[in-house]
Amino acid sequence: MKLSRFIIVGLILLLALPVMAQEEGAGEGGTIVQTYSSGDPAAFIPLIYVDAASSDMVSRLYLTVFGIDSFTGLRTPGYKGTLATGWEYDETGTVLTVTIRDDAYWSDGVQITTVDVMWSLDALRSGQLDGARGVSTWDVMDDGTEGSGPLIDAYAVDDFTYVMEFKEPDCIALQDVFSYVVPAHIFDEAFGDDLSLMNEDPQFFGGVSWAVWTDPELIPGDRVNFVPDQAFPDTQLGYVSPEALVFLSVPDQDIEFEMFLAGDSTISGVPGDRQSEIEANDAYQTYRYMQNGFNFAVFNVANPDNPQGAYDEDGNYIEQDPHPVLGDKLVRQALVYAVDMDAIIENTMGGNAVNIGTYALPLHWHYDDSLIYPFDQDMAGELLDEAGWVLEDGDYRVCRGCAYTAMDADFEGTEMTLTFSTTTGASDLINQRFEFMAQSWRDIGVNITIEPMDWSTAYFPALMGQTFDIMTLQWSSLGLPVDPDATGLFTTDGDIPDVGWNFGSYHNLELDQIYLDGRNPALTDGCTVEGRLPYYQRASQILFEEVPYMFMTAPLRMSAVQAYHENWNPAPFSRTWDEDAWVTIAPGD
Numbered sequence: 001m002k003l004s005r006f007i008i009v010g011l012i013l014l015l016a017l018p019v020m021a022q023e024e025g026a027g028e029g030g031t032i033v034q035t036y037s038s039g040d041p042a043a044f045i046p047l048i049y050v051d052a053a054s055s056d057m058v059s060r061l062y063l064t065v066f067g068i069d070s071f072t073g074l075r076t077p078g079y080k081g082t083l084a085t086g087w088e089y090d091e092t093g094t095v096l097t098v099t100i101r102d103d104a105y106w107s108d109g110v111q112i113t114t115v116d117v118m119w120s121l122d123a124l125r126s127g128q129l130d131g132a133r134g135v136s137t138w139d140v141m142d143d144g145t146e147g148s149g150p151l152i153d154a155y156a157v158d159d160f161t162y163v164m165e166f167k168e169p170d171c172i173a174l175q176d177v178f179s180y181v182v183p184a185h186i187f188d189e190a191f192g193d194d195l196s197l198m199n200e201d202p203q204f205f206g207g208v209s210w211a212v213w214t215d216p217e218l219i220p221g222d223r224v225n226f227v228p229d230q231a232f233p234d235t236q237l238g239y240v241s242p243e244a245l246v247f248l249s250v251p252d253q254d255i256e257f258e259m260f261l262a263g264d265s266t267i268s269g270v271p272g273d274r275q276s277e278i279e280a281n282d283a284y285q286t287y288r289y290m291q292n293g294f295n296f297a298v299f300n301v302a303n304p305d306n307p308q309g310a311y312d313e314d315g316n317y318i319e320q321d322p323h324p325v326l327g328d329k330l331v332r333q334a335l336v337y338a339v340d341m342d343a344i345i346e347n348t349m350g351g352n353a354v355n356i357g358t359y360a361l362p363l364h365w366h367y368d369d370s371l372i373y374p375f376d377q378d379m380a381g382e383l384l385d386e387a388g389w390v391l392e393d394g395d396y397r398v399c400r401g402c403a404y405t406a407m408d409a410d411f412e413g414t415e416m417t418l419t420f421s422t423t424t425g426a427s428d429l430i431n432q433r434f435e436f437m438a439q440s441w442r443d444i445g446v447n448i449t450i451e452p453m454d455w456s457t458a459y460f461p462a463l464m465g466q467t468f469d470i471m472t473l474q475w476s477s478l479g480l481p482v483d484p485d486a487t488g489l490f491t492t493d494g495d496i497p498d499v500g501w502n503f504g505s506y507h508n509l510e511l512d513q514i515y516l517d518g519r520n521p522a523l524t525d526g527c528t529v530e531g532r533l534p535y536y537q538r539a540s541q542i543l544f545e546e547v548p549y550m551f552m553t554a555p556l557r558m559s560a561v562q563a564y565h566e567n568w569n570p571a572p573f574s575r576t577w578d579e580d581a582w583v584t585i586a587p588g589d
Contacts, residue, residue: 026230029241029567030584033265035248035256040220043202046180047120048129056247057224058180060213061205065098065117065179070571073292073363073482074529075174080577081211081234083112083181093169093521102160106183107229108208114156119184121154128195130202137178139167150176169520171527172485183208212580213245223248228580236581241567245579263562266584267575270558272352273429284560287570290363291557293476294356297420297437297550299326299335300468302505307466309500310492310507317492320505324404324411325418326469330387332547336373338380339440345553348433353553358540359475359486361554363572365529366484366536371544380444389416389445397445417447418469423459424452434472464498466505470550482573484536487515490548506548514539562586 036053043049046058066087067079077086078101087098104112124134127141134141137149150173153165166173186206191197198204205216212235213226224247228240248265250256260268270278270286279286302308303321312318325331345353354362357372384390388402397416404411418441422434434450441448453459462468488494491512494502517523518535525531543549559575561568566583 026239026241027228027243029243029582030586030589031244031246032242032267032579032582032584033246033248034267035250035259035265037250037252037256040218040249041203041224044205044216044218045198045202046182047123047133047178048131048198048202050131053247057216060226060245061209061211061216062180062182063104063112063210065100065181066174068573070574070577072365073573074365083117089169089521089526091522093171094166096164096166096174097157098162098164100160100162103233104210106186106208106210107214107231108183108186110183110185110208111159112181112183112210113159114162115159116181116184117162118154118156119188120181121151123182123187123195124178126195128199130199133178136176169522171519171521171524171532172483175483183210212240221249232580236567236578240580242579242582242584260560263586266565266582267559267561267568270560272350272555275350275352275556275558278558278560283563285563285565285568286558286560287568287575288352288556288558289570289572289575290354290361291476291555292361292363292482292573293474294359294361294554295353295472295474295552296359297470297472297552298463298504299323299332299470299548299550300466300504301327301332301507301548302466303327304467304469307497307505309497310495310502310505320507322404322407323469324408324414325389325402325416328387328403329546330383331389332550333373333545334380334383334387334444335441335446336547336550337376337383338444339437339550340375341552342375344433344436348429348436349553349555352556352558354556356551356554358543358551359489359549360484360536360540364482364484366533366540368537368540371540377440377444384416384444391445395442395445396447415447416445417449419449419451421451421453421459421462421468421471423455423472425455426452463503466497466503468503471503484532484539485515485519486539487519490543491515504548506546508542508546511539511542514542 036056038052041053041057042051043054044057044061046062049055049058063081063083065083066075067082069076069079077084083100083104085099085101087096089096100114106112123129125138125142127134127143127145135147135149137151138147139149139152141147150166150170151164152167154162156162164177183206186208190204190206203218209229212228212232214229215227217225226245228242230240232240250259257268257271259265278284301323303323306321308318308320310318341355345351345355355372360367384397388400389397390400391397399405399411399414420434420438438448438450453462463471488501490502490506492507494500495505495507514535518532521527559570564586567581569578571577
C-alpha cells in the first residue's frame, strides 16, 4: 500500500478546519479523564523531569518557547501556547536571534519576558539539577565540565529578544535546546542560589503557570487533578470548556483500554488488533494516524567477527573489513526485493501499516513516494547471480566470484549463510512476520537461521557490539519536529561499537557531507524547508540504493473518544492539542 503525499496534505487541511463552538460555556464541558500506566509522575518541574508521566504533566503547566504545529510537526513561530514569534540566523549560521511575544502573562499577572527564559537556561547550565537536560543543552557547564549540547552562550537583548550562540552551524540545534520556561520570580524565591533544592522537591508547583491547566494535585498511586485557567489567552473557543482534567493511575495498558471501553475514560489508544472493531462501533469516534517511527531490519555491512569503529583514537578513518555476504549492496537489495511486505502488513499487522522504502515517511516533508522496493523474487535472484552468489546443485547459493573473494580467496565456494536475530518474548504475530521474512529469503537460496535472543543479556549487547548479521528493531518515535536529519544513524560518527547508533557500520562519506550541509543555515537559506530539501532528497536516494536497513513498515495507530464527545479535532502529531475546547458530557449527565 502506498499513501500519496497529496492524500496526506488533503487530510491535514481537512482536519485543520475551525472547531465549531458548542452551547456549553467556560468550565461547563465536563471532566476530561485520561489514564497513565507508567507510575506516578516524578516531577512537575520541567527542568528536571525524565519520565513519560512527568512529561504529560509539565506540558500542561508551562509554556515552551518554540512551538510544534500539531498538523505539520514543524516548529512554527507564534504557535498556540508557545512563546516565540520568530527567529533568524546570522550569516555564519551559528547565532540565532529569537523574539518572544509581549502579550503573555503568568497566571499571577506578572509579564513573561526574557528574564524567565534566561533564568531557565541558566538553571540548566548550573549543573545543580538532576538529569541530562542541562548537559544535552549546553556545550560547557558553569563549572567547566563538558556537556554534549550545541549551545555555547545565551543572553537577553531586551525584554522580548534574546540570542543563542551555537558551537557550529546547525539547523536542528533547537531540537537539543530544552525550551520549557518557568516563572523566574517564583522559582528564584523558592530556591535562591541553591538550585539543587529542586532535586529534593521535584513535584514543586509555586501556584503560577501559563497554560490551559493549573494547580496540579497529586494523589500518589491514584491520580493527578488539574483545574482550568480561564485567564489563559490561547484557547480555541475564547475560554476553557472542560471543568477539570484528571489523570488516573492504572496498572497496565490493557486495563487502560478496558476502562475506556467501559466509558470510564475520555480518550484512548486502540490496540492494532482491535482497530477495525472499534472503528466500526458507533459508540466511538476514531482517528487513524501514522506513527512517527518505523520497523526495520538492520544489515551489518561490516565483518561481525571484527567489529571496528569508523575512526581510531587519533581521529583517522578506518576502512572497514566488509561482511562476507552483506557487505555487497546487491545482496542487500536482493533481500529487500525478496520479501512481500504488503503481505506482511495484511496478514500480521491487520493492514495497519504502510510499506516504506527509506526512513522518510508519508507524513514527512522530505518524503518521496517513488522510493519503494516492489516484491520481485525474480529480480532478487538476478541480483544475487550478478553478485556472484549462484544456485548449483543444492538448495542454497554458493560464492562463485562474490565480492568477498577479493579479501579472502579461500571464501570461494562458501555457502550463503546468515543469522536473523530476533528477540524472545515477541507476540505470535510478530514471530509469524519474522518467519515469513526468513522463508522468503530461503526461497531465493539463502540459508537463513532465526535466532531468538533475550533482549538485555544477548540481543542488545550483540546489536551495540556489532556482532550480528541481521537484526530487527523499531524506531518508535522519531524526533520532533519532523526532521530528515539522520546523523548518527547512517553517518560514520555513529559507528562506535558498544556506544554508537550506527549498529551496522554503514559508511558513505558523501552522505556524511550531505547531512552536514543540510544542517547548515548558510547553505539552506536560513534552514528553510525549501533550502534543505535537495540535500535530503539525495540522502534518501543514497539510502534507498545502498540499503543499510531493510526499511519495512510505518505503523498506523488509532485513537478513539466516546461517541458523545464534542469538539475533538485530532491531528497527525497530537490527538489532544485542542483539549481546552472539549465537551465530554455523556447523555443524561
